[in-house]
Amino acid sequence: MLNFKGMRFPIDVILVCLRWYAGYPLRYRHLEEMMEERGMSLDHSSINRWAIRFLPLIEKMAWKHKRPVGCSWHMDETYIKVKGVWKYLYRAVDNQGKTVDFLLAAKRDMAAAKRFFDKAIGANGDPDKIAMNKSGANKAAIDAINAGRDVPIVVRQVKYLNNIVEQDYRAIERVTKPMLNFKSVRSAGTVLAGIELMHMIRKGQFEIDDADAMSFAEQFFTLTGPVRPV
Template identity: 75%
Template sequence: MLSFKGMRFPADVILVCIRWYAAYPLSYRHLEEIMDERGVSVDHSTLNRWAIRFLPLIEKLSRKHKRKVGTSWRMDETYIKVKGVWKYLYRAVDKEGKTVDFLLTAQRDMAAAKRFFEKAMRENGVPEKIAMDKSGANKASIDEINGALAVPITVRQVKYLNNIVEQDHRTVKRVTRPMLGFKSFRAAANVLAGVELTHMIRKGQFVIDGAASMSFADQFHALAGHIRPM
């Protein structure tokens, strides 16, 4: 369970603010206005600190509740602007569209791709197949990983197979576009963890007691270890 000890605002206010920010195309100033209309005066800079501090912690807590993904992955990278410079968000989904994993990197090269694959496999196991684009760096990273495996991963560099992950990028981009770029790499990585988390909740990727009768908001609160007030 997250600790909100020492915070000036109650946990329920903090959680609803960061959930809205990660789930919907809102800026911090939009959220500041929305909360003010509800009688809660909170500055956009405070909302920013909450998101950066708590979203990655909730995403980390959620991993122990995540359902297993399939063994056929589709991997691709998309672009995220940080301090006016494009960075790279590596992502993978399985053939059913469930999120496998994600990683924000400063570079788009073999080392970055290998870090992503190692993280994804550490959390989700080794897949049987991976579909990707024609990137030589991505293929080289898997070739190196395959060198240490008894049963190598089958790689398919066929563009149409990656349509599912390219479409999945759109949800992430739709939420991040109003954010108008991130001021630091840390802020970007932490907020993106929350965006990916809320996307996975919508895709039903978590095992939570009573999830069938729980709203999206209730599941977010449950993953944070807090009961949402009625």
């Protein structure tokens, strides 16, 4: 359970702000204005602190209910600007477009790619094959993983095969684009965890009772606990 002890504002107010921020192309100041219209005076910096504190915890809780993904993955890396410097968001989806995993890294190299693959495989099991771009670093990371396996993961480095993951990233970019420059890799990573969570909810990736009868908001609140939206 999330620990909201010591918070000035009700739990439902905090979670509504986090859901809106992670789910829609909004800035913290937009949420400050929106909550003021609802009669709640809060500072945008408070919402920022809530995002840093709670979004990664919520994503971790939700991950326990994540449906299994397929065994054919499509992996790519893209760019996220942090304090004026480009960092690298590694992502993978399966053949159905379901999110496998993601990782924000400071560098684009073999070590970062291997951290991503280790994380994705640890959480989702072994894939049969992975489609990726022509990056030598990504291929070297899989080669290192395959070196210790009896049955290697098949790698396909054909650009058009990765259209599915490139298209999927647009939903993430739509939310991150209006956000002002992230101030640290940590803050960027925590916010991205929330954005990826909301994206997975929209794709129906969580085992939730009666999910088909629920809105995305209701699914989010079900994953975070017995809290209703304001």
